[in-house]
Amino acid sequence: MAAEIGQLALILAFLTALFQGAAPLLGGQFSTSPLQASIRVATLVQGGLILIAFLCLTYVHAISDFSVVNVVENSHSAKPFAYKLSGVWGNHEGSMLLWALILALYGAALAVSDRASTLKTLTLSVQGMIASAFIAFILFTSNPFARSFPAPADGMDLNPLLQDPGLAIHPPFLYLGYVGFSLTFAYAVAGLITGKVDAAWARAVRPWALAAWVFLTIGIALGSWWAYYELGWGGFWAWDPVENASFMPWLAGTALIHSLRVVEKREALKVWTVLLAILAFSLSLVGTFLVRSGVLTSVHAFAVDPTRGVFILAILAAVTGGSLLLFALRAPLLQSHATFQPVSREGAILLNNVFLVTACATVFIGTFYPLFIDVLTGTRISVGAPYFNASFLPFMALMLVFLAPGAALAWKKGRLKATIGRLWPALAAAGAIGVIAAWLSWPGPIAAALGAGLAIWAGGGAIVDLLIRIKAFSSPPGAAFIRAANLPRAYLGMTIAHLGLAVVIIGVMGAGVWRTEIVRFMAEGDVISIGGFDARLERVIVEAGPNYTAERAVFSVEREGAALRDLTTERRFYPVRGMQTTEAGIWTMARGDLYLTLGEKSEAAGWAVRAFFNPFAVWMWIGAGLMALGGGVAATDAPRRLMRRAPTIDPGAAIAAPQGAST
Amino acid sequence: MKRILFLVPLALFVVLGIYFAVGLTRDPSHMPSALIDKPLPEFDLAAIEGETRGFATSDLDGEVALINFFGSWCISCIIEHPVLMDIAAREGVVIAGIDWKDKPGAGKSWLDQRGNPYVFIGDDPSGRTAIDFGITGAPETFIIDHKGRVRYRYAGPITPQIWQRDLKPLVEKLRKEGDDAP
Amino acid sequence: MLRSIISAALALIFAVASVEPTLAVEPDEMLDNPVLEARAREISRQLRCVVCQSQNIDDSNAPLAKDMRLLVRERLVAGDSDEAIIAYLVARYGDYVLLKPPVQTNTAFLWAAPALIFTFAAGMAGLYLSRMRRADNAAADERR
Numbered sequence: 001m002a003a004e005i006g007q008l009a010l011i012l013a014f015l016t017a018l019f020q021g022a023a024p025l026l027g028g029q030f031s032t033s034p035l036q037a038s039i040r041v042a043t044l045v046q047g048g049l050i051l052i053a054f055l056c057l058t059y060v061h062a063i064s065d066f067s068v069v070n071v072v073e074n075s076h077s078a079k080p081f082a083y084k085l086s087g088v089w090g091n092h093e094g095s096m097l098l099w100a101l102i103l104a105l106y107g108a109a110l111a112v113s114d115r116a117s118t119l120k121t122l123t124l125s126v127q128g129m130i131a132s133a134f135i136a137f138i139l140f141t142s143n144p145f146a147r148s149f150p151a152p153a154d155g156m157d158l159n160p161l162l163q164d165p166g167l168a169i170h171p172p173f174l175y176l177g178y179v180g181f182s183l184t185f186a187y188a189v190a191g192l193i194t195g196k197v198d199a200a201w202a203r204a205v206r207p208w209a210l211a212a213w214v215f216l217t218i219g220i221a222l223g224s225w226w227a228y229y230e231l232g233w234g235g236f237w238a239w240d241p242v243e244n245a246s247f248m249p250w251l252a253g254t255a256l257i258h259s260l261r262v263v264e265k266r267e268a269l270k271v272w273t274v275l276l277a278i279l280a281f282s283l284s285l286v287g288t289f290l291v292r293s294g295v296l297t298s299v300h301a302f303a304v305d306p307t308r309g310v311f312i313l314a315i316l317a318a319v320t321g322g323s324l325l326l327f328a329l330r331a332p333l334l335q336s337h338a339t340f341q342p343v344s345r346e347g348a349i350l351l352n353n354v355f356l357v358t359a360c361a362t363v364f365i366g367t368f369y370p371l372f373i374d375v376l377t378g379t380r381i382s383v384g385a386p387y388f389n390a391s392f393l394p395f396m397a398l399m400l401v402f403l404a405p406g407a408a409l410a411w412k413k414g415r416l417k418a419t420i421g422r423l424w425p426a427l428a429a430a431g432a433i434g435v436i437a438a439w440l441s442w443p444g445p446i447a448a449a450l451g452a453g454l455a456i457w458a459g460g461g462a463i464v465d466l467l468i469r470i471k472a473f474s475s476p477p478g479a480a481f482i483r484a485a486n487l488p489r490a491y492l493g494m495t496i497a498h499l500g501l502a503v504v505i506i507g508v509m510g511a512g513v514w515r516t517e518i519v520r521f522m523a524e525g526d527v528i529s530i531g532g533f534d535a536r537l538e539r540v541i542v543e544a545g546p547n548y549t550a551e552r553a554v555f556s557v558e559r560e561g562a563a564l565r566d567l568t569t570e571r572r573f574y575p576v577r578g579m580q581t582t583e584a585g586i587w588t589m590a591r592g593d594l595y596l597t598l599g600e601k602s603e604a605a606g607w608a609v610r611a612f613f614n615p616f617a618v619w620m621w622i623g624a625g626l627m628a629l630g631g632g633v634a635a636t637d638a639p640r641r642l643m644r645r646a647p648t649i650d651p652g653a654a655i656a657a658p659q660g661a662s663t
Numbered sequence: 664m665k666r667i668l669f670l671v672p673l674a675l676f677v678v679l680g681i682y683f684a685v686g687l688t689r690d691p692s693h694m695p696s697a698l699i700d701k702p703l704p705e706f707d708l709a710a711i712e713g714e715t716r717g718f719a720t721s722d723l724d725g726e727v728a729l730i731n732f733f734g735s736w737c738i739s740c741i742i743e744h745p746v747l748m749d750i751a752a753r754e755g756v757v758i759a760g761i762d763w764k765d766k767p768g769a770g771k772s773w774l775d776q777r778g779n780p781y782v783f784i785g786d787d788p789s790g791r792t793a794i795d796f797g798i799t800g801a802p803e804t805f806i807i808d809h810k811g812r813v814r815y816r817y818a819g820p821i822t823p824q825i826w827q828r829d830l831k832p833l834v835e836k837l838r839k840e841g842d843d844a845p
Numbered sequence: 846m847l848r849s850i851i852s853a854a855l856a857l858i859f860a861v862a863s864v865e866p867t868l869a870v871e872p873d874e875m876l877d878n879p880v881l882e883a884r885a886r887e888i889s890r891q892l893r894c895v896v897c898q899s900q901n902i903d904d905s906n907a908p909l910a911k912d913m914r915l916l917v918r919e920r921l922v923a924g925d926s927d928e929a930i931i932a933y934l935v936a937r938y939g940d941y942v943l944l945k946p947p948v949q950t951n952t953a954f955l956w957a958a959p960a961l962i963f964t965f966a967a968g969m970a971g972l973y974l975s976r977m978r979r980a981d982n983a984a985a986d987e988r989r
Binding site: 271275278282289306309310313316317320321324325327328331332368371372374375378379380 | 665666669670672673676677680682683684685686687689694695
Binding site for chain 1: 898
C-alpha cells in the first residue's frame with residue numbers, strides 16, 4: 001500500500017512541479033500577486049508530496065517489504081536497521097528520489113523565506129522546471145516503487161561497502177550541495193530574464209550559494225574520510241571519475257562564492273558570476289550524468305541502463321543548453337559602471353577565479369578525455385592520479401601564493417607591497433617551516449615541504465591579517481576580542497575558511513606524501529614498528545556480525561616500551577553479496593594516524609598486515625570542517641538577516657523547511 | 664564581435680553534448696586489443712589436470728580459430744558455455760580454451776559436467792599467459808586468422824546474437840582469406 | 846524490469862567473480878632487495894588495474910592486479926629497466942594500462958590544456974583588469 005501511495009504522491013508532485021515551472025509561461029504578470037501566490041503554494045505542495053513519496057519509500061525499506069523491487073535489490077532482512085534506512089538512498093532509484101526531495105526542500109525553503117518578488121517568483125518557477133524534469137526521470141526510468149511478483153523471501157542485501165555510517169550520511173550532504181546549486185542556477189536564469197543582476201541579486205543568491213558550498217564541502221570530506229578508513233588502502237583521494245564528479249562543482253562553486261562578493265560589493269563581474277552559477281549547477285548535472293549513465297565505467301564495472309543516460313543527457317541539454325542560450329541572448333545586456341584598480345580585493349578575487357576555473361577545467365578534461373578519445377579514435381586510454389597531480393597541483397600552489405595577500409587587500413584599491421609587508425610574520429613562519437620540512441624530508445621530494453610552506457603562508461597570513469584588524473598587538477585582549485566579534489561575518493567566515501584550507505593542505509601533504517608504510521606477515525606476538533610506535537599482534541578472533549562474519553585482529557600499541565592502547569582492525573565477509581570489506585584500525589592523533597589493516601592468512605607465515613603512519617591525516621577532516629564552518633559564518637552576513645518574512649499561512653511550509661538550509 | 668563571445672559557452676556545450684551523446688552509444692565493454700593484427704603471443708601451456716593434451720601457440724597453425732579464456736570460478740562463463748558448445752558442434756569452428764587461474768581439477772570437472780567445446784585446452788594457473796593476451800576478465804574470446812594473427816577480441820560472454828552479428832561474419836571472412844591465400 | 850535486474854546481476858557477477866579478496870600488496874610478493882622493491886612499488890603505481898575503476902595495481906585487491914605485480918617484480922629481478930617493464934605491459938594492454946598517459950599525438954591536447962586554459966583565462970582577466978584600471982583612473986580624474 002505504501003508503495004502505491006508513494007507512487008501516487010510522486011505523480012502528483014510531477015504535475016505540481018509542471019505547473020510551478022510553466023505558470024509564468026501561461027501568461028499573466030509576474031508582479032501580480034495571484035501568480036506569485038500560486039507558484040509559492042505549488043512549490044510548497046510539491047515539497048510536501050515529494051516528502052510523502054520519500055517517507056513511503058523509507059517505510060517499505062524499514063519494514064523490509066520484499067514485494068518492492070527496490071527493497072529486494074538493496075536490502076536483506078538481517079541488515080541492521082540504520083542501514084535499512086540509509087539503504088533508501090544507497091541505490092540509484094532511491095538516491096534520485098532523495099535528489100528530488102532536496103530540490104523540493106530548497107524550493108520550499110526559498111518560498112517561505114524573504115518577501116515575494118518578481119525575482120523570487122521566477123526563481124521558484126525555474127526550480128519547478130528542474131524539479132519536473134527530475135521527477136519525470138524518476139517516474140519513467142528509475143521508479144523506486146515498482147513491485148516484484150512474486151515477492152521473494154529475502155533480499156539481495158545492500159553493497160556492504162555502503163553499510164557504514166560515513167557512507168550512510170555522505171550522499172545526503174553531497175546532494176544538499178549539488179542540488180543547492182540549483183537555486184543559484186535558478187537565480188542566475190531569473191536574473192538573466194529580468195536583466196537585473198545587481199547587489200540585491202547577489203545578496204539574495206549568496207546565502208544559498210554558501211549553503212550549497214558548505215554542504216558540498218562536508219559531503220566531499222565525508223566521502224574522502226570514508227574511502228580512507230573503509231577501503232583499507234591508506235589513501236583518501238584517488239581522482240576517480242566519481243570523486244571528480246563531486247569535485248568539479250565544488251571548484252566552480254568556490255569560484256562562485258568569491259565572485260558573488262564582487263557583485264555584491266561593486267556590481268562588477270556580473271556576466272562572469274552568472275556564468276559561474278550556470279556552470280556550478282551544470283557540473284552537478286554532468287556529475288550525475290557521469291555516474292548514472294555509465295559512459296565512463298570500466299569494462300567490468302556496473303550495469304547501467306542506457307535510457308537513463310539518454311534521459312539525463314536530455315535534462316542536461318535542456319538545463320545547461322537552455323540557460324547558456326539565454327545567457328548568449330541576455331548577458332550582453334547586463335551592464336556595469338563599476339570601476340576598480342587591478343590591485344584590489346576585486347582583482348584578487350578575479351585571480352582566484354582564474355586559478356579555480358583553470359583547475360576545474362583541468363579536472364574536467366582529465367576526467368572526460370578517455371571518452372573523447374574513445375569517441376574520436378576508438379582507442380582506450382586511462383587518465384589517472386599521476387596526470388591530475390601533475391596538472392592540478394601547480395595551479396593550487398600558485399593560488400596559495402596569492403591567497404593571503406589577496407584576501408588582505410583593500411576593496412577597490414589596494415596596496416600590494418604594504419599588504420605583504422603587514423603579513424611578514426606569516427611569511428617568516430612559512431619560510432622557516434618550509435625549510436625545516438624540506439630538511440626533514442631530504443633527500444625525498446621537497447614538493448611537500450613547498451606545499452606545507454605555502455599552507456603556512458596562506459593560513460598564517462589569514463591569522464595575521466585578522467590579528468591586525470582587531471588590533472591584537474596594540475590593544476588590550478578584551479577590546480580586541482570585542483572587535484573580533486564585531487567583524488563583518490563575511491570577513492570572519494572567509495578567514496576561518498582560508499585557515500581551514502591551509503589545514504587541509506597540511507593534512508594532504510602529510511597523509512599523501514610523508515606517509516610511511518610497512519607490509520609484512522605477522523604471527524600472534526609479532527611486533528610491527530612504524531611512526532615511532534610498536535604494534536604487537538595480540539590475537540585474531542573470528543566473530544559473527546548481524547549479516548557478516550569478521551576476522552578481528554587486536555593489536556596492543558606501545559611507544560618506547562610503554563603500553564598505550566589497543567587497536568583493532570577487521571576484515572568482514574558479507575555472504576549474501578559474497579563481498580569482503582576492511583575496517584581499518586586507526587588511532588587518530590594530531591601528529592598523525594596509526595593505521596592498521598588485516599589481510600589474508602598464510603598458513604606458514606601468519607597474517608598479512610599492512611601498517612601506515614599517515615602524518616597529520618586528521619588535519620584534512622578538521623580543515624574541511626573549518627572551511628564548512630567559515631562558509632556557514634559567511635552565510636549569516638548582515639543584510640539578509642534583517643529581511644525575514646513573517647510566518648506564513650501554509651501548513652506545508654513547516655514540514656518542508658529544512659533546518660539550516662535557509663541560513 | 665562582443666556578442667560572439669557570449670555564444671562561446673553555448674558552442675562549447677553543444678560540442679560537449681555531442682560527445683556525451685556519442686559516448687552513450689559506445690559499448691563500454693568494447694576494449695580494443697593491443698594485439699590486433701599482431702602474431703599470437705608465444706605460450707606452451709600444460710594440460711589441465713585430468714586431460715592429456717595441452718595447448719601451445721603452434722597448435723593452431725594455418726587455422727582460423729577461437730581462443731576462449733574461461734574458468735570454473737567464472738559465472739558468466741556458465742552463461743556463455745552452451746553458446747560455445749553450439750558453435751563448436753554446428754559451425755565446425757576450432758575453439759581452443761585457456762583455463763585461467765583455476766584450481767587443479769576444477770576445470771576438468773566443470774567441463775565434464777557441461778560438455779567440452781574445446782579442441783585444445785591449456786592450463787594457465789599463474790595467469791601469465793592471460794597477461795600476454797591482455798586479458799581484463801573472463802570470459803574473453805580472441806579470433807585468430809590462418810596466419811596465426813589476432814584479428815578480434817571480444818570481452819564478455821558471447822551470446823547467440825553477438826555470435827551471429829559480429830563473430831560469425833568475421834570467422835567466415837577470415838576463412839575465405841585463408842582459402843584465397845596461396 | 847526483470848531484464849534490468851538480470852543484466853544488473855550479470856554485470857555484478859562478471860565483475861565480482863574474479864575478486865577473491867586479498868590485501869593490495871601482499872608480503873609474500875615483495876622482493877627482499879629494498880631497492881628493487883621500491884622500484885616495483887613505483888612502477889606499480891603507474892599501472893592501471895585493468896579490471897578496476899581507476900585504481901593502480903599497487904592499491905588493488907583484484908587477482909589480475911596481483912598477477913601484474915608479480916610480473917613486474919619478475920622482470921625487475923631479471924634485470925629489466927622500468928621503461929622496459931612498462932613497455933612490456935603497454936604492448937599487451939595498450940595505453941589503457943598507463944595511469945599517466947604518454948605524451949603523444951592523441952594526448953597532446955590533454956597535456957597542453959591546463960597551460961592553454963590558464964593562459965586564456967589569465968589573458969581575459971588581464972584584459973578586463975586593464976580596462977578596469979583605465980576606467981577607474983578616468984573616473985578618478987572626473988571626480989578631481
